[in-house]
């Protein structure tokens with residue numbers, strides 16, 4: 438069932454499946470909590486163990502072929518995905534994985550346009566590979582990495598993705614102008630920001646920012662963006 442905002446706009450639905458749902462309690466503290474309260478975001482977090490049927494609520498088992506660690510069993514995932522994709526909405530189903538495509542601002546922009554996202558958080562050595570194959574029958578499947586390192590589970594990666602995606606959903610950030618000038622929006626890093634006082638512990642704000650000359654300020658900021666990007670992230674300029 439889709440929910441609508443007071444303005445009649447259709448809410449973006451996000452479902453998260455995890456064996457540690459309380460990880461996501463923190464989302465209530467941010468702008469996303471407000472978006473949820475106002476109905477812009479229809480965010481639900483589910484415990485994968487609710488789709489188990491044994492006494493121990495088992496979600497993992499030993500890997501076929503041997504090797505260290507445990508693998509997440511396919512059965513609870515299958516039931517979870519069946520339920521969350523019911524109604525034929527064909528959600529975009531995202532499995533965080535260090536072996537996936539790397540998450541970028543472009544990925545966030547793309548996913549912010551989707552009506553229904555389902556995130557499946559892996560743990561242990563990951564999820565039985567057949568779950569990804571099966572999920573393709575229910576929606577578009579994306580394996581997405583937060584970066585080239587290994588986390589213990591998908592929860593932190595999904596929190597980061599939801600925060601990056603959520604703030605691009607219209608209405609979540611009060612002033613949409615503030616999104617336009619941020620790092621990565623135009624392929625460059627953002628210019629430096631300052632606030633009052635003009636001198637703090639003998640460190641001065643660049644005088645151009647106090648000049649009131651908007652053209653000169655815009656040119657200075659652009660220069661700073663290019664310079665920072667050249668020094669800190671030259672790979673972005675190659676792109």
Ligand code: SAM
Pocket residue numbers: 532533534535536557558559560561562563564581582583584585586587588589590591592594
């Ligand atoms: N054995 C897996 C491998 O080598 O690709 C790593 C499993 S990791 C210990 C457990 C879970 O953490 C993964 O299933 C995934 O959900 C999550 N995870 C770990 N690193 C991640 C990353 N860089 N980006 C996104 N998710 C990650």
